[in-house]
Amino acid sequence: MIAETVCSAVSAAGLGIAAVTAYRKRFLAATRIAAYSLIPIGLVMTGVVEWLSDTAFSITAWAGVGVLGLSWLLFASTRAVERRRGGTRKERRAAARSARPDAVAPTASAPSLGPSARPAARPANTAPAAGADDFSDIEAILKKHGI
Numbered sequence: 417m418i419a420e421t422v423c424s425a426v427s428a429a430g431l432g433i434a435a436v437t438a439y440r441k442r443f444l445a446a447t448r449i450a451a452y453s454l455i456p457i458g459l460v461m462t463g464v465v466e467w468l469s470d471t472a473f474s475i476t477a478w479a480g481v482g483v484l485g486l487s488w489l490l491f492a493s494t495r496a497v498e499r500r501r502g503g504t505r506k507e508r509r510a511a512a513r514s515a516r517p518d519a520v521a522p523t524a525s526a527p528s529l530g531p532s533a534r535p536a537a538r539p540a541n542t543a544p545a546a547g548a549d550d551f552s553d554i555e556a557i558l559k560k561h562g563i
Contacts (some may be wrong), residue, residue, distance in 0.1 A: 419465050423456035430454075 430453020438446035459465050471477045502508055 419469055420460045423460045423465060427453050427455075427457035430456075 431450060434446045434450035434453060437449055502511070
């Protein structure tokens with residue numbers, strides 16, 4: 417009974433603040449305040465407050481919360497152990513199979529990627545030629561202006 421009274425008082429106070437805010441020509445803020453202030457009275461009218469108060473003082477409900485917490489703890493601990501080991505059992509088996517010593521040929525010393533894997537060497541004369549072209553253009557412009 418006291419929870420319903422408190423919720424009603426909070427809603428009334430919120431609507432009063434919304435009215436003052438609307439009087440100050442801040443209609444968007446007033447609408448938002450009114451929306452927030454109607455939540456407590458809506459919860460009372462739907463019976464959520466009564467259900468919460470009954471649940472808060474129920475030993476069975478708190479035992480259920482404890483069971484849910486234990487369940488979450490077990491899930492979290494198994495996930496942590498799984499991460500520490502390096503994945504699921506299937507992933508560990510697949511990693512063990514691929515890590516066998518016969519997975520790589522014993523005579524292989526370097527990966528054979530073929531002749532097209534390496535880029536062709538660039539000629540050394542291309543960079544200075546491009547630089548010479550740039551300077552010749554600049555020299556021509558300077559000569560044109562008499563500098």
